[in-house]
Amino acid sequence: MKTRLLIISAIVFVVLLIPSFSYGTWREQPLEELWEQSQTIFVGNVTSVQIVDVEKTIRYSEETDGVEKNIVENYTMRLDEYTVKISNFFKNPQNFDTITVREPTVSAGIYQSTIAGYEVGDKVLFYLKNIDGTNTYSPESQKIEIDNHLYYFQDEFKKLANEKNSNHSVAQIESAPLKQFKSGVPVDEITCKENLVLIQKHNGSPACVKPETKSKLMQRDWIENKDGITVQLSFCGEAGFDSDGNPNKSNSTHIWDGNYCQWRITDQLDSMFYDLPEQLKRVLQSCEQKRIAESTNYTWPDGTKYYLTLVGYDFSNATHIITNNTCEWQTLEQYESAYGDMTSSYMEKIVPTNVLMMIFFLVKSFIQILCLKSISMPNCVIFSSS
Structure with missing residues (x-):
């Protein structure tokens, strides 16, 4: 009975304690607040990481036998410090190109906690509220995975600077595609800076990127064409895309139709069976059941037009499928069944009467x-x- 009473008391204590800690929980700040509260904002590459020990103090009160006591507790946190090579300032440019910044802490009840850090080589967007001896960056700082993300932030920061009439210097972009789009400019009429091309993300918003970046985004299915049909070449073809970001179909043996990697023309499919034994040709020919061809005119947001013919094969009734340029059996049962039939046929044809006479x-x-x-x-x- 006494044990049960202690358990119930502990549960009640925890339930009552949790609300008193919740006030310190960290919440992510919106971009507008980060712009206002950051002394400087920049992008840089992490060149080194070291760990530092930081002393922390917490104060809380607890009641024992009806007496409330104020408790002070010291503890040590291990934080990362990064040396960063700055590549671009978005707000309040400084006269240095290398800086040391420290990992931030966030509230976790009465204690402090850390968030995911970075590694050497990471390209990071840092929000720095104070340039001081510590240079602790904001928890909202984030790793830049692709250049397209960077262009997005450039556009947003320029917009915030204009709205707030800020005196801070911002990385200049000749065109702001998102701003043009929001002001009512049609996607087809949005202009980009020289040497940049227009792309449209899956959410419909435009952005200006380098031609080689556009090619990578297309291959990874991160952007769409004007008609909303994703076209990409994966391992299907090594030819990739031309300078305008269009699929270079001249040398590729396959084309990606949005679902499958298909052979482009019949001759290329037939060539994989060249110089094979007749018996093996007969078996492998079951890979090709019905040829499918579909031709469509495509137009990219920048006005570039191209004619794409998708050629494939219907394997719904086939006993084989083509995987990584190899014609393979769809199931083990199909293989065993066909192999058994082929063996019986082979024995009937290759073991004639003269062999029995021998x-x-x-x-x-x-x-x-x-x-x-x-x-x-x-x-x-x-x-x-x-």
Whole structure:
């Protein structure tokens, strides 16, 4: 009974304690607040990481036997410090290109906690509220995975600077595609800075990127064409895309139709069976069941047009499928069934009557040898030469 009472008391204590800690929980700040509260914002590459020990103090009160006590507790946190090579300032440019910044802490009840850090080589967007000896960056700082993300932030920061009439210097972009789009400019009429091309993300928003970046985004299915049909070349073709970001189909052996990697033309499909034994050709030909061809005109947001023909094959009734340029059986059962049928057919065709006659001749010769050694065998006469 006493044990049960202690358990119930502990549960009640925890339930009552949790709300008193919740006030310190960290919440992510919106971009507008980060812009206002950051002394500087920049992008840089992490060149080194070291760990530092930081002393922390917490204060809380607890009641024991009706007496409330104020408790002070010291503890040590291990934080990362990063040396960063700055590549671009978005707000309040400084006269240095290398800086050391420290990992931030966030509230976790009465204690402090850390968030995921970075590694050497990471490209990171840092929000720095104060340039001081510590240079602790904001928890909202984030790793830049692709250049397209960076262009998005450039556009947003420029917009915030204009709205707030900020005196801070911002990385200049000749065109702001998102701003043009929001002001009512049609996607087809949005202009980009020289040497940049227009792309449209899956959410419909435009962005200006380098041609090579556009090619990578297309291959990874991160952007769409004007008609909303994703076109990409994966391992299907090494030719990739031309300078305008269009699929270079001249040398590729496959084309990606949005679902499958298909052979482009019949000759290329047939070429994989060249110089194969006739029996193997007969088996592998079941890969090709029905040829499908579909031609469509595509237009990218920048006005570039191209004619794309998708050629594929319907494998719904096939006993084989093409995987990584190899014609393979769809299931083990199909393989065993066809292999058994092929073996039976082979035996019927390759073991003719003359083979049976040869076996009979060998047996006859063997028995004749035995007869020569044992002339008394009455039946040896049947093997005489007469």
